[in-house]
Amino acid sequence: MESDRPKKGAEMRELTVLENAALAIKDGVIAWMGKDAEAAHLESAEVIDAEGRLVTPGLIEPHTHLVFGGSREHEIPLKLQGVPYLEILRQGGGILSTVRATRNATKAALKLKAEKHLDRFLSYGVTTLEAKSGYGLNKETEIKQLEVVKELNETHPVDLVSTFLGAHAIPEEFQGQSGRYLQEMVELFPELKARGLAEFVDIFCETGVFSVAESRDFLEKAKQAGFGLKIHADEIDPLGGAELACDLGAATADHLVAISEEGIRRLAGSDTIAVLLPGTTFYLGKDVYAPARKLIDSGAAVALSTDFNPGSSVTENIQLIMSLAMLKLQMTPEEIWHAVTINASFAIGRGEVAGQIRVGRAADVVIWDAPNYHYIPYHYGINHTYQVLKKGKCVYAKRIRG
Ligand code: IZC
Ligand code: ZN
DSSP, X not given: OOOSSOOOGGGGGOOOOOTTEEEEEETTEEXXXXXXXXXXXXXXXXXXXXXXXXXXXXXXXXXXXXXXXXXXXXXXXXXXXXXXHHHHHHTTOTHHHHHHHHHHSOHHHHHHHHHHXXXXXXXXXXXXXXXXXXXXXXXXXXXXXXXXXXXXXXXSSSEEEEEEEEETSOOGGGTTOHHHHHHHHHTTHHHHHHTTOOSEEEEEBOTTSBOHHHHHHHHHHHHHTTOEEEEEESSSSOOSHHHHHHHHTXXXXXXXXXXXXXXXXXXXXXXXXXXXXXXHHHHTTOSOOOOHHHHHHHTOOEEEOOOOBTTTBOOOOHHHHHHHHHHHSOOOHHHHHHHXXXXXXXXXXXXXXXXXXXXXXXXXXXXXXXSSTTHHHHSOSSOOEEEEEETTEEEEEOOOOO
């Protein structure tokens, strides 16, 4: 999948498979790859025999709400009664319920909990992951969340990329005053930049949350302050979030279930990556999924993600998302592998360092308990990882009994 830019449209099906291959790792970096038969000249301190298993780049997860307090299983009865996601939020539940729990949690408790989720992502083959704030909705707690991401990045094997999502909802104390609230969040930009607490700024552009006009103004200020841009766009209602992402040169437009024809055309002609989250559509019980085929067939670059969060997609299993992409988005296995590796890496500003097995790059690779790459989305709902290597070191291994 070697490429210096994301793969767009039909390029997402150009996948090279080396059969009977070997990979040499030196000082955590990929030093050589080729046919096993040609590897005899390599001196090695340690040999890992993959015994015919599939080896791929470590997976890149480009959209998670990793750090939060509490959980929302108490909202299951409302969900089952058919109360929509945005209505639960309007009643002060949903995101706002998680905000209360996150404000009440200590930093140490948040970190311990986020670390558990991160360990689980790693076990599923993720070696680089984006994490958003957005459950503080005040200066102090947003910073507390972002500090957790920064500290975990220093200690945990998974590399983290941090996104400021202070514009995730309007907190109770600012109801009816979204403009004043966004101004508060803009005031955080200098500190976030100075302390390296966020690389990207994101906003939930949706009916009853933030309008397209508010999102444009907020993201323009973020761009001026030097952040990369992301948008929760056209998830539930077709407001024009995808078009806005293109206007602003955003790195990604995420969700896109309700994207317009014009939005598809604009994305296909832009450098903005479409991040699709079919696990969310599944978990919200919707029948209509994002138009992945139209996006790819029009020439857009697509990435995939769990959208891991305590409300609308409660799973760290990115392999399950690969199955949903096959079954519900009609993506081919080749497209799916691009969407969880190279395209996802470019979606979070790591296209130059992660997402590809390439000589000179960090050896972030997964050995799969699977005979070929079609097999992962095919055998669904379980974990296929055999070993996960981060910078050449085994950081996860499947336990077989005992
Ligand atoms: O906590 O519900 N969609 N934000 C926008 C979310 C889902 C996360 C949540
Ligand atoms: Zn999200």
